[in-house]
Amino acid sequence: xxxxxxxxxxxxxxxxxxxxxxxxxxxxxxxxxxxxxxxxxxxxxxxxxxxxxxxxxxxxxxxxxxxxxxxxxxxxxxxxxxxxxxxxxxxxxxxxxxxxxxxxxxxxxxxxxxxxxxxxxxxxxxxxxxxxxxxxxxxxxxxxxxxxxxxxxxxxxxxxxxxxxxxxxxxxxxxxxxxxxxxxxxxxxxxxxxxxxxxxxxxxxxxxxxxxxxxxxxxxxxxxxxxxxxxxxxxxxxxxxxxxxxxxxxxxxxxxxxxxxxxxxxx
Numbered sequence: 001x002x003x004x005x006x007x008x009x010x011x012x013x014x015x016x017x018x019x020x021x022x023x024x025x026x027x028x029x030x031x032x033x034x035x036x037x038x039x040x041x042x043x044x045x046x047x048x049x050x051x052x053x054x055x056x057x058x059x060x061x062x063x064x065x066x067x068x069x070x071x072x073x074x075x076x077x078x079x080x081x082x083x084x085x086x087x088x089x090x091x092x093x094x095x096x097x098x099x100x101x102x103x104x105x106x107x108x109x110x111x112x113x114x115x116x117x118x119x120x121x122x123x124x125x126x127x128x129x130x131x132x133x134x135x136x137x138x139x140x141x142x143x144x145x146x147x148x149x150x151x152x153x154x155x156x157x158x159x160x161x162x163x164x165x166x167x168x169x170x171x172x173x174x175x176x177x178x179x180x181x182x183x184x185x186x187x188x189x190x191x192x193x194x195x196x197x198x199x200x201x202x203x204x205x206x207x208x209x210x211x212x213x214x215x216x217x218x219x220x221x222x223x224x225x226x227x228x229x230x231x232x233x234x235x236x237x238x239x240x241x242x243x244x245x246x247x248x249x250x251x252x253x254x255x256x257x258x259x260x261x262x263x264x265x266x267x
Contacts, residue, residue, distance in 0.1 A: 001046055002244065003243075003244050005048075006032070006049075007051035007224055008052070008053040008090070009074065009226075010055070011025065011054065011055050011056060012025055014056075022173065024237040025056050028074075028077075028237075032077040033077065035241050036078075036082075046083065046118070047084045048085040049204065050086065051224070052090025053090030053207065054078070055070050055071045055074045055093055057070075057095040058096070062096050064097065071093060086115075088111075088126070088206075094128075110126075116152075116154060119155065120154055120156070120246060121154040121156040121157070122156070122158075123158045125159065125160040127160055135183070137190055142193065145190075149193065149200070155248075156197070156199040157200075157203075160184070163184065164184050167223065172208060182207065191216055195217050204221075204224070215265060220263075222244075224240065225238055227240050232258065239256075250266060251265050252264045
């Protein structure tokens with residue numbers, strides 16, 4: 001099976017950090033349209049996993065109506081893909097919109113859900129945050145996750161916005177020294193559920209704006225680059241996306257764009 005990952009498109013107003021604007025939000029729409037053309041040419045892609053921060057909240061002031069309209073506009077661009085797009089929710093999506101707003105916009109009963117594709121089971125998780133900090137997967141969702149994994153007999157792939165691995169953040173422009181803004185707080189508990197199930201063969205997230213693979217107890221955790229990150233400081237978006245190939249229990253992630261990477265497990 002093959003699927004694609006597009007993450008952290010941040011469609012909306014620009015956001016500065018450390019006096020720098022590395023998020024090329026003003027080019028997001030153009031990048032997504034280009035990625036749609038590229039991915040649509042690959043006839044064997046089953047679906048797109050959009051891993052959150054689809055939109056960029058207006059950080060100048062809380063403006064719910066602006067953010068709702070912006071999120072709807074961002075979804076319109078993802079309709080340019082000619083294959084199904086499945087979404088996780090990121091911290092910027094959620095900052096000014098409440099849970100029910102996002103369920104309505106995404107036409108979902110809950111922001112965590114699962115489905116089958118071929119011989120594989122796919123689980124999309126929702127990580128709650130508190131002012132872009134202290135991300136958690138809450139107990140009710142954890143109980144759902146245990147039941148969902150127990151009910152399937154298929155190898156399982158898991159998707160979330162925030163990272164569930166113990167990543168070393170040294171050198172990360174956005175998150176070095178700030179793990180509470182980068183990593184899910186109860187990630188040990190979540191990983192334990194994955195491991196006890198014996199079914200999870202790959203976990204994928206965005207948020208960190210870089211490429212990484214970390215393996216915990218035989219399960220690989222993949223982070224892929226934002227499609228609009230100015231990686232090289234040249235004012236150009238990375239145009240990053242990933243093509244994931246899964247054969248049996250082998251997971252291969254090819255990140256394309258100006259920050260390419262090849263991440264494979266087992267190697």
